[in-house]
Amino acid sequence: MGVFSGILEWIVGTFGILSLFQWIVLFSVFIVYIYWSWTKNYGVFEKQGLFSIPPKLFFGNTKEIVMQTKAFTPFHQDIYKQFGERKYGIYYDASSPVLYIKDPDLVKQVLVKDFDHFVDFGFMPKEITEMPINELGLVNSVGEKWKSLRASIAPAFSLKNIKSIGTKINAPALDVIDAIGNSPDGEVDMEKLTGHYAIDCIGRIVFSMDFQTIKSNGNEIVTNGDKFFDIWRFFFSTSLPKIARLFNVSVMNPKTANFFISMSENILKGRNGVNSYPNDVLGLMMKIRDQKLDPEENDLQGQRQALAAKLMTDTMISRTLIQFFLDGYDTVRSLLSIVFYLVATHPEVQDRLMAEVDDMVTRVGANITGDDVKELKYLDQVFHESSRIGAVAFTLRRCTKKWTIPGTDVVIPEDMGILIPIQGLHSDPKYFPEPEKFDPDRFSPENKAKIKTGTFLPFGMGPRGCIGMQIAQMEAKILMYHVFRKFHLEPTEKTVIPIKWRVDHFNQIYGGVTL
Numbered sequence: 479m480g481v482f483s484g485i486l487e488w489i490v491g492t493f494g495i496l497s498l499f500q501w502i503v504l505f506s507v508f509i510v511y512i513y514w515s516w517t518k519n520y521g522v523f524e525k526q527g528l529f530s531i532p533p534k535l536f537f538g539n540t541k542e543i544v545m546q547t548k549a550f551t552p553f554h555q556d557i558y559k560q561f562g563e564r565k566y567g568i569y570y571d572a573s574s575p576v577l578y579i580k581d582p583d584l585v586k587q588v589l590v591k592d593f594d595h596f597v598d599f600g601f602m603p604k605e606i607t608e609m610p611i612n613e614l615g616l617v618n619s620v621g622e623k624w625k626s627l628r629a630s631i632a633p634a635f636s637l638k639n640i641k642s643i644g645t646k647i648n649a650p651a652l653d654v655i656d657a658i659g660n661s662p663d664g665e666v667d668m669e670k671l672t673g674h675y676a677i678d679c680i681g682r683i684v685f686s687m688d689f690q691t692i693k694s695n696g697n698e699i700v701t702n703g704d705k706f707f708d709i710w711r712f713f714f715s716t717s718l719p720k721i722a723r724l725f726n727v728s729v730m731n732p733k734t735a736n737f738f739i740s741m742s743e744n745i746l747k748g749r750n751g752v753n754s755y756p757n758d759v760l761g762l763m764m765k766i767r768d769q770k771l772d773p774e775e776n777d778l779q780g781q782r783q784a785l786a787a788k789l790m791t792d793t794m795i796s797r798t799l800i801q802f803f804l805d806g807y808d809t810v811r812s813l814l815s816i817v818f819y820l821v822a823t824h825p826e827v828q829d830r831l832m833a834e835v836d837d838m839v840t841r842v843g844a845n846i847t848g849d850d851v852k853e854l855k856y857l858d859q860v861f862h863e864s865s866r867i868g869a870v871a872f873t874l875r876r877c878t879k880k881w882t883i884p885g886t887d888v889v890i891p892e893d894m895g896i897l898i899p900i901q902g903l904h905s906d907p908k909y910f911p912e913p914e915k916f917d918p919d920r921f922s923p924e925n926k927a928k929i930k931t932g933t934f935l936p937f938g939m940g941p942r943g944c945i946g947m948q949i950a951q952m953e954a955k956i957l958m959y960h961v962f963r964k965f966h967l968e969p970t971e972k973t974v975i976p977i978k979w980r981v982d983h984f985n986q987i988y989g990g991v992t993l
């Protein structure tokens with residue numbers, strides 16, 4: 479409603495009250511403009527010899543996703559197959575041609591070697607990325623701003639600086655154990671529970687607070703976290719960025735964004751009054767801001783530390799805090815749901831995993847630390863294999879400096895998107911034989927070394943790879959340890975086997991994960 483009344487206000491404000499004829503002319507011009515701007519790029523790269531999957535009017539190659547007739551994972555696995563043995567080609571994201579890269583060496587080149595040409599994410603057109611209303615931290619930052627921002631907040635995400643992270647996460651993991659134990663019929667919705675766990679981990683790691691999400695079976699944080707993305711806003715803004723910018727339509731649900739902004743600001747205000755630095759991520763960011771970190775001996779690190787202090791304003795701190803909710807909730811919930819689903823449906827894996835966990839229990843009991851986790855080798859294999867099967871479908875970069883596809887004369891212009899098909903690579907039998915099989919031994923120490931670089935990317939790769947990877951892995955592994963220390967999981971009548979994906983969500987299992 480807001481958009482349409484905005485458009486109407488703008489028209490009336492600009493042109494005054496119009497006659498019916500003028501309305502018809504205006505509407506026709508608008509339709510012709512939309513059609514032209516939508517289709518003007520179709521076929522451009524094909525003339526230079528690149529293969530493409532023929533685009534459908536308005537949808538490009540995304541019709542099944544937009545119409546929700548196919549889930550993200552199988553959709554992207556099929557697209558990957560359609561490119562056959564080609565190393566790259568053109569994929570149409572609605573009206574935009576995107577360079578689709580299949581070859582792992584080229585993937586490495588884009589994400590690491592030639593990173594300077596691909597600094598920005600390509601999930602949103604540049605026009606809307608830079609709108610203040612869409613500015614929610616690192617993910618949305620571009621160019622030099624991103625570089626400085628990432629360098630300044632990196633210490634807050636490193637495990638070295640959160641030494642007690644493992645111990646902190648034991649508390650929410652024990653709450654999960656209680657919730658499973660208290661389930662009256664022995665049936666547990668693991669998807670819901672792992673989501674609550676992800677929120678409580680953020681509370682402990684970032685704020686040293688108990689949000690009590692698990693204990694109270696949900697709260698306002700979960701309700702808002704579930705509403706962060708409005709699909710219509712995303713499609714509207716990415717398909718018609720100029721109009722979205724004109725009418726200030728944000729990609730995120732503004733009420734939800736405001737909820738997290740004011741929550742983060744309030745916690746920070748409360749802390750600013752107290753002259754101490756608790757041992758958590760917020761405490762670390764405050765130390766960076768106040769230049770209270772131990773000085774670095776190395777010159778370069780010292781310079782970075784000084785730069786970080788300059789950038790770490792209160793606004794920056796609260797934006798970074800939101801990042802934890804934005805990126806650390808849904809992702810962790812999805813991955814942990816997949817872990818538990820896959821283990822429950824593969825008893826032989828569960829037996830081996832429980833044997834390893836039991837051995838650790840005799841030594842450390844319920845108080846596992848980050849260092850102990852490193853010794854759980856099979857658990858690590860199970861985690862990696864689950865993240866192969868349950869990875870996000872793709873990641874996107876935007877070309878920030880003209881780039882020539884190696885060995886060709888084809889020039890990729892600034893602002894063009896580059897798609898890295900994570901799920902396609904993970905499901906390619908060339909790199910992962912029998913890809914549909916859940917086989918944690920692919921990641922045994924001897925096999926892991928054989929995995930080709932650029933083919934396994936659950937957290938992306940290179941300077942723009944996932945900054946929360948270590949935290950996410952620790953959260954997942956600690957919970958796996960506690961759950962398999964206490965329980966044996968089995969599918970229920972509700973469990974859909976083999977795995978199927980929901981069409982209305984990026985990465986959730988069809989039928990849920992009731993175990």
Ligand code: HEM
Nearest residue numbers: 616617805806809810813873937938939942943944946950
């Ligand atoms: C299982 C959990 C997670 C998965 C599978 C995941 C996956 C990813 C992927 C695939 C990317 C894109 C990387 C690329 O394109 O190279 C990414 C980026 C990012 N992730 Fe994660 N992530 C997870 C958890 C987290 C957590 C817990 C946080 C923060 C607390 C986080 C923060 C971020 C941020 C800030 C970026 C953007 C980095 C940048 O712009 O420089 N992620 N993540």
